[in-house]
Amino acid sequence: MTYRVLDIIRGTTVDGPGFRTAIYFAGCRHACPGCHNPGSWDFNAGQEMTLEEIMEIVREEDFDVTLSGGDPLYHPEEIAELARCIQASGHKVWLYTGFTIEEIMASERLSLPLPYLDAIVDGPFMEALRDPDLRFRGSSNQRIIDCRSMTGGGHTPLS
Ligand code: SF4
Known part of the structure; x- marks a missing residue:
C-alpha cells in the first residue's frame, strides 16, 4: 500500500494535543x-511512501499522530489501514x-477510518469565520469531534 506524502513534521504541537507526528x-x-x-x-505532489516507511517514522518518533493534507479522506481505504496500524502501535x-x-x-x-481515530477536525476552511485564537482549527465552523464517543450514530464536538 502506498501514499503520496507532502511532508512529515516530527514533534509538532499545533495539530492536536501534545507533541505529535503530523503527516x-x-x-x-x-x-x-x-x-x-x-x-x-x-494529488501528484510530494513523494510516494509505503505504509511500512510511514510506520517506521511513527514508531521512531513515538508520538501520537495527526493525519492532514490536503485532505486524507480522498483515500479512505489507505488511511483506514494506516490509522489501524498507528492505533495498533499504541498511538x-x-x-x-x-x-x-x-x-x-x-x-x-468516508467512514472507513472512523474506528481507528480518536478525533476528527471537520469541515472546510471558511475565510469569513477565520479565527486565529481557535485552538487546532482555522475557522469556527470546524469542529473537533471525539470519535471514541461515536456509538449508535452520535457524535460529540469537543469544541
Ligand atoms: S483548507 Fe480546504 S482546500 Fe485547503 S487543504 Fe484544507 S480542505 Fe483542502
Missing part, C-alpha cells in the same frame, strides 16, 4: 477560498478533513 497527504478538491496551502491540492490518531462529520457518517467509504 500531510497530497490531494484535495474542496478548493476552500483562503486555503493555507493550495499546493497541497495536487492516538487525529484526522483533519474538509468533509463534515455528517458527510462522513453518511458515506460508507
